Amino acid sequence: MGEIQIVQGDITRLEVDAIVNAANSSLLGGGGVDGAIHRAAGPALLTACRPLGGCPTGEARITPGFRLKASWVIHTVGPVWHGGDQGEPELLQACYEHSFALALENSIKSIAFPAISSGVYHFPKQAAAVIALESMLAAHNDFEIIIACCFSASDTALYQATINALV
Numbered sequence: 001m002g003e004i005q006i007v008q009g010d011i012t013r014l015e016v017d018a019i020v021n022a023a024n025s026s027l028l029g030g031g032g033v034d035g036a037i038h039r040a041a042g043p044a045l046l047t048a049c050r051p052l053g054g055c056p057t058g059e060a061r062i063t064p065g066f067r068l069k070a071s072w073v074i075h076t077v078g079p080v081w082h083g084g085d086q087g088e089p090e091l092l093q094a095c096y097e098h099s100f101a102l103a104l105e106n107s108i109k110s111i112a113f114p115a116i117s118s119g120v121y122h123f124p125k126q127a128a129a130v131i132a133l134e135s136m137l138a139a140h141n142d143f144e145i146i147i148a149c150c151f152s153a154s155d156t157a158l159y160q161a162t163i164n165a166l167v
Ligand code: ADP
Pocket: 009, 010, 011, 012, 022, 023, 031, 032, 033, 034, 036, 078, 114, 115, 116, 117, 118, 119, 120, 121, 122, 149, 150, 151, 152, 155
């Protein structure tokens, strides 16, 4: 049975088999965590993403991690929040499920996620944390460690309170 760890910090620094990128549908880089991952991985990441031809919302694609400590980057496209009645919760859950499925196919044992859609895509943070942590709880038997990587102290506190309420 694997562990779920809530960690505060920069996901690009983590020594795990795979980190997940909150990408946009072009897969050609962007701001936020996406920009940080491309900067840390180096230009070969963009070269690897280009032939993938983008990725629909809720799905995921995998590339090597290049200069990252992580061997793999799983790129998933979270939903933009439009009020909640356009399938946003289901699409966010699908991001986690598709990321875990790709990880299993590639024998990945340790994986770290950022708070997908919780930045410029404006998914309400509390609701996003519930979906993230429920998805991790559903998958944790398949992995040695799943890290929820929070960037800010307030996000870390929110994740901690959320997981305490779920388990
Ligand atoms: P989205 O477009 O899916 O909302 P963002 O990159 O804007 O993606 O934000 C997703 C989350 O990633 C936010 O909570 C943001 O604070 C966080 N974040 C930004 N940079 C990093 C980083 N280097 N490591 C981990 N999390 C990060």
